[in-house]
Amino acid sequence: MSDAPVTLSHVAREAGVSLATASRAINGSATRSVREDLRERVLETARRLGYSPDPSAQAMARGRTTALGLVVHDIADPYFSTIAAGVARAAEREGLIVTLASTEQRRDRELAFVELARRQRSRAIILAGSRLVPLRDVPEEASAEALAQRQAEDTALESALTAFRDAGGGVATIGQAVGDLPVVEIDNAGGAGALARALHDRGYRRFGVLAGPPGLRTAADRTTGFLDTLDALGCPVPAGSVVPGDFTRDGGYTAMARLLSARADLPQVVFAVNDVMAVGAMAAVREAGLSVPDDVAVAGFDDIHTLRDVSPGLTTVRIPLAEIGSLATALALGRAEGSRAPVHGEVVLRDSTPPR
Amino acid sequence: MSDAPVTLSHVAREAGVSLATASRAINGSATRSVREDLRERVLETARRLGYSPDPSAQAMARGRTTALGLVVHDIADPYFSTIAAGVARAAEREGLIVTLASTEQRRDRELAFVELARRQRSRAIILAGSRLVPLRDVPEEASAEALAQRQAEDTALESALTAFRDAGGGVATIGQAVGDLPVVEIDNAGGAGALARALHDRGYRRFGVLAGPPGLRTAADRTTGFLDTLDALGCPVPAGSVVPGDFTRDGGYTAMARLLSARADLPQVVFAVNDVMAVGAMAAVREAGLSVPDDVAVAGFDDIHTLRDVSPGLTTVRIPLAEIGSLATALALGRAEGSRAPVHGEVVLRDSTPPR
DNA sequence: CTGTTAGCGCGTTCAG
DNA sequence: CTGAACGCGCTAACAG
Numbered sequence: 199m200s201d202a203p204v205t206l207s208h209v210a211r212e213a214g215v216s217l218a219t220a221s222r223a224i225n226g227s228a229t230r231s232v233r234e235d236l237r238e239r240v241l242e243t244a245r246r247l248g249y250s251p252d253p254s255a256q257a258m259a260r261g262r263t264t265a266l267g268l269v270v271h272d273i274a275d276p277y278f279s280t281i282a283a284g285v286a287r288a289a290e291r292e293g294l295i296v297t298l299a300s301t302e303q304r305r306d307r308e309l310a311f312v313e314l315a316r317r318q319r320s321r322a323i324i325l326a327g328s329r330l331v332p333l334r335d336v337p338e339e340a341s342a343e344a345l346a347q348r349q350a351e352d353t354a355l356e357s358a359l360t361a362f363r364d365a366g367g368g369v370a371t372i373g374q375a376v377g378d379l380p381v382v383e384i385d386n387a388g389g390a391g392a393l394a395r396a397l398h399d400r401g402y403r404r405f406g407v408l409a410g411p412p413g414l415r416t417a418a419d420r421t422t423g424f425l426d427t428l429d430a431l432g433c434p435v436p437a438g439s440v441v442p443g444d445f446t447r448d449g450g451y452t453a454m455a456r457l458l459s460a461r462a463d464l465p466q467v468v469f470a471v472n473d474v475m476a477v478g479a480m481a482a483v484r485e486a487g488l489s490v491p492d493d494v495a496v497a498g499f500d501d502i503h504t505l506r507d508v509s510p511g512l513t514t515v516r517i518p519l520a521e522i523g524s525l526a527t528a529l530a531l532g533r534a535e536g537s538r539a540p541v542h543g544e545v546v547l548r549d550s551t552p553p554r
Numbered sequence: 555m556s557d558a559p560v561t562l563s564h565v566a567r568e569a570g571v572s573l574a575t576a577s578r579a580i581n582g583s584a585t586r587s588v589r590e591d592l593r594e595r596v597l598e599t600a601r602r603l604g605y606s607p608d609p610s611a612q613a614m615a616r617g618r619t620t621a622l623g624l625v626v627h628d629i630a631d632p633y634f635s636t637i638a639a640g641v642a643r644a645a646e647r648e649g650l651i652v653t654l655a656s657t658e659q660r661r662d663r664e665l666a667f668v669e670l671a672r673r674q675r676s677r678a679i680i681l682a683g684s685r686l687v688p689l690r691d692v693p694e695e696a697s698a699e700a701l702a703q704r705q706a707e708d709t710a711l712e713s714a715l716t717a718f719r720d721a722g723g724g725v726a727t728i729g730q731a732v733g734d735l736p737v738v739e740i741d742n743a744g745g746a747g748a749l750a751r752a753l754h755d756r757g758y759r760r761f762g763v764l765a766g767p768p769g770l771r772t773a774a775d776r777t778t779g780f781l782d783t784l785d786a787l788g789c790p791v792p793a794g795s796v797v798p799g800d801f802t803r804d805g806g807y808t809a810m811a812r813l814l815s816a817r818a819d820l821p822q823v824v825f826a827v828n829d830v831m832a833v834g835a836m837a838a839v840r841e842a843g844l845s846v847p848d849d850v851a852v853a854g855f856d857d858i859h860t861l862r863d864v865s866p867g868l869t870t871v872r873i874p875l876a877e878i879g880s881l882a883t884a885l886a887l888g889r890a891e892g893s894r895a896p897v898h899g900e901v902v903l904r905d906s907t908p909p910r
Numbered sequence: 911c912t913g914t915t916a917g918c919g920c921g922t923t924c925a926g
Numbered sequence: 927c928t929g930a931a932c933g934c935g936c937t938a939a940c941a942g
Binding site: 574616 | 927931933935936
């Protein structure tokens, strides 16, 4: 049962045509065409012999693979895995193979993968996961060397992506733009602002924020959007109520614990800049013997799928993660118009922030 | 800034050696060796020129790629995404590229992907996701044509995998074995049995089971292990308390809703054959105006990560998903001894099933 | 419309 | 120990 790989020339010989004709019959050349009966015959014997093309060989000959690279921070995180599902689906429709890289936050891996994609001549590459904030907005505490390294990494990544695109590859990022490359641009500031307004409407006046990692652009934008809107509403958030933390469940837990222990008067509601942090924060509240929302209300951002089953239901800003994945795919493949696809979030009010 | 791809012959010319020597210097030939100073010189110019090999070309020449195929049912499901994280990490250590296929339960996609892997000469392929139960155990209701098709699909998949292995590729499945191929064998029946015993020890006597899809092997094994143990404990589960349903959150919700509406006397505890179903079931209980665990206790299986934040804490059987991913990778690559890696679950008792 | 031929970039014989 | 030459499977000129 172990059939030695059947190549195109086998098919051609069997069908009694030349290699070129077989090739043209099977995947239709751009310029040439093939007489119907021959085509039929070739296709038939290909099917009979169980032929399927060797992607590496095609890649060699065409100078282009059929691979779509997807880079995420952590594939086990529901945010990224849902995006990945969207990308996988769209890629399948396009007949592309998805190659996955889960960088676990190491930026050098990100860069390495982009370079791999380039030399592999991937069709396109999608970077999901937040870019860093502009250097001027980085807090003072950061050391000069760290800043220099960050800058070097940013530059390297952008130029690797640009080189990839210049070599004919498609690029899309998810979150914020890198240089002038195509991007599915999530309106983080706007969504967070809308959330702030909604909470204010519900009667909240004293706010706290679990702001995520300083330097992560998505986290920074959400924080800023939230704070600015509250400022405008005449309800500024005291600096002490804005706590940084990792962009993870445990980061949310820790940040909330700090907030709980540090302040005598608790905020009425705490906004965690993403859902997994919010969920961790809720755990911290419970473990402190307090209740959500009676003692502290909590809100998040993203509306990840697993939220359906946390209770009380978490107020959040929904962004369509799976669609973002397919949108990014379309963008990277040049199937979409323009090079910026804006995505806006929708505030979803649930029981974790009842009117007060 | 757009450097045209630098090939091995560029490096060779720059270094003043032949193509062959350059190749040998860079990735060390099996038989030949290269004089130290030449090697050094080649490596240096390669670095300077930013050379990196073209994977497609290497694949052509070597007859083998550096790709590891991973097939899952649904990458957005935390069960699979956690396994994928383990695979990605292990693959990175091995210097392999992960190509991901999310089949969304379509078995023909599974088959297509295995055949693609063979054509592409992938190094290895990992199938995560449950195989089907042997045909003789399929419920009567299934139609003859459906059975025939199932059988054809099973056979095709197994022979595709075997052909892939015979062509030199590594194979591993996760869950149950396909033929005699290497497998990370999860002791579903044993884990479910241990759970049954633990619940019995806690004083439960009237049980229900949300059994998952009829025909899915993992679901069937868990159900059987649970029921058999209870039989042995003299505590048989009435047939009416065993309800099928999809292997998803919504499947659990629907199945539990049916159980709630159909039966006058509720089971004291309901075992859902995986965690996402259990979580759906808990939602159904709540929506019926009842309480977990006061009115019905609930238990699941897997201990997916997101469980940390459901409340009450869900009793379950923990299986080490990420490790399973790396184990499967090792197995597929022939890095592990033997071809069967057994994995046993550990019962984790939480608040969803208090002693009674 | 079809067949012949020349590479794609690299590993690997086979001579030197 | 090194270099020249061949071929992996396929596509894209180039003839016919």
